[in-house]
Amino acid sequence: MDRTLPKKKWNSKKITTIAGITALVVLITGSIYFTSGKSKLNVDSERITVSEISKGKFQEFIPVNGIVMPLTTIYLDAAEGGRVEEKYVEDGAMMKKGEPVMRLSNTDLELSLANQETAVFDVLTQMQNTRNNAQQNTVSKLNQLADVDNGLQEAERKYVMNKKLFEQRIIGSQEFKSSENEYKYQVRKKKLSERILSQDSVSVRQQLKQMNESYDRMSNALQLMKKKVGDLIVRAPVDGQLTSMDAEIGQNKNKGERLGQIDVLSGFKVRADIDEHYITRIFPGLTGDFQLGEKQYKLHIKKVFTQVTNGRFQVDMEFVGKAPGNIRRGQTLQVRLALGDETTALLLARGGFYQQTGGNWIFKVSNDGKTAFKVDIQLGRQNPDYYEILNGLKPGDKVITSSYETFGDVQELILKR
Known part of the structure; x- marks a missing residue:
């Protein structure tokens, strides 16, 4: 005989449906929670660095x-190029002013010096010859002038005497005119001789002056050439220590090269x-x-x-x-x-947090020390130890200054001990 069985209230299908609905609600709730900007992350407090904001002296x-260097350094450069023939001292030696360091050789420069000396000697010899010739010429002109003076005196004597005789009608006019012409001729001849002697003296003086100037220029050039040859021996310009010496025997050095x-x-x-x-x-x-x-x-x-x-x-x-x-x-x-004067400021210890936040925000630890949350901050100057805080924190606040690389985008940290 059939009998009616009681209907079950909780069959497997119903339980499965309710479980699915519950899971969906939990999923949606969790999604809303974690996307609402209030995500949290558990953090081991021993793995982070917490620093306290303080007020103190700050200097950027x-x-x-x-690198420590001497107060004064004098460089040794090759004034003239040449081959290194001899080194008198080694690197690190203590030098006195004028002491030789090394000797260079330059055949072309030494040959130029010999040619210059020869040229100066030639000019000097020419000057001596010119001076001797001028003296001889002057003596000759003076002898000629003496002869002219003697002729003038004789012509003047005859002219004066004949003038008196002519006035006394002792001699004729022809003889008187002859003596007068001779006297005038000797006067003109003396003036001409004196003029020639004067011009000749001026000419000799100018010639000697030009040769003296030429000799002086060549002598100066010779002294300069001697100095250039002398510069082949490199000497210490001041008292001090020889360093950074870069020269070896047989090495060729160009003009201006650092020695x-x-x-x-x-x-x-x-x-x-x-x-x-x-x-x-x-x-x-x-x-x-x-x-x-x-x-x-x-x-x-x-x-x-x-x-x-x-x-x-x-x-x-x-x-x-x-x-x-x-x-x-x-x-x-x-x-x-x-970079500036020392001032009083709010100080925040430097740390790895700056790499992720750019100094715009930081995790601030709550008063009970169990959580940390984001706060906006404004930083000013900085030095290798501290940042200067302009806004967002006050003395006594505690913040996390270690790296935030593993925190992601969470808004709050749960600090576990």
């Missing part, structure tokens, strides 16, 4: 590498390379400091070289006060170069 500076340098050991300076990004902010007078041993030393910029090479430019810095006693040429110093 950049780290630069400086070495003399470092004047009266003091030291520091030459630093700086990124061209800062070229508009670097000027003489800026100060820097460095640590050597347990003591701090200060420097100031003396000169700025504005030429940019491979994205960098150079500055020369001098010590403020006494330089360290144990400092050496070529030593590298880590210098902190200040």
Whole structure:
């Protein structure tokens, strides 16, 4: 006999349907939650760096590498080209002014010197001959003038005497006129002789003057040539240490080629390379400091070289006060170069967070230390240790300064211990 069975309220089909609906609701809810800007991420607090915002002294500076150099360096260049024949000293030697460093040889230059000496000797010989000829010519002209004076005196005597005799009618007019003409002729002859002698003297003086000037020019050229030959022996221009010597016996050196340098050991300076990004902010007078041993030393910029090479430019810095006693040429110093005066500011320790945020926001830790959330910030100046905070944080706030690379786009961090 058939009987009616009671209907089941929870069959497998119904359970499956309800489970599917529930899962869909959970999925939709989770999607809405995670896309609503309130995503969270669990973070191990031991794997992050938390820094506290503080108020203190801030100075903008950049780290630069400086090389210790002598305060004054004199370069040794080849004044004349030639072959290196002899080296008197080696690199690193202490030199006195005028001491020889090396000797070069230049056959063409030495031959030119010999030719110049010969030319000067020829001019000098010609001058002596000209002077002797002029003296002989002058003596001859003076003898002629003496003869003219004697003839004039005799003609004048006859003229005066015949004039008296003619007035007394003792002699005739013909004899008187003859003596008068002779006298006038001797007067003109003397004037002409004196004029010739004067012109000849002027001509000789001009000729000798020109030859003297020519001799002086050639003598000066000879002295210059001797100096050029003398420059084949390279000498120390000042007292100091010979460094960077680049010459070997038998090597040919061109005119103007660098042979070495003399470092004047009266003091030291520091030459630093700086990124061209800062070229508009670097000027003489800026100060820097460095640590050597347990003591701090200060420097100031003396000169700025504005030429940019491979994205960098150079500055020369001098010590403020006494330089360290144990400092050496070529030593590298880590210098902190200040770009401004020291001021009071809110300080944020530098960290890897900046790579992901660009300094526009940061994760701020809650008061209970269990969570961290995004806050917008504004940064100002910076140095290798700190950022200057202009807005968004206050003293005592704690923020995460380590890298955010693994955080993705989450808005809140759950800090687990």
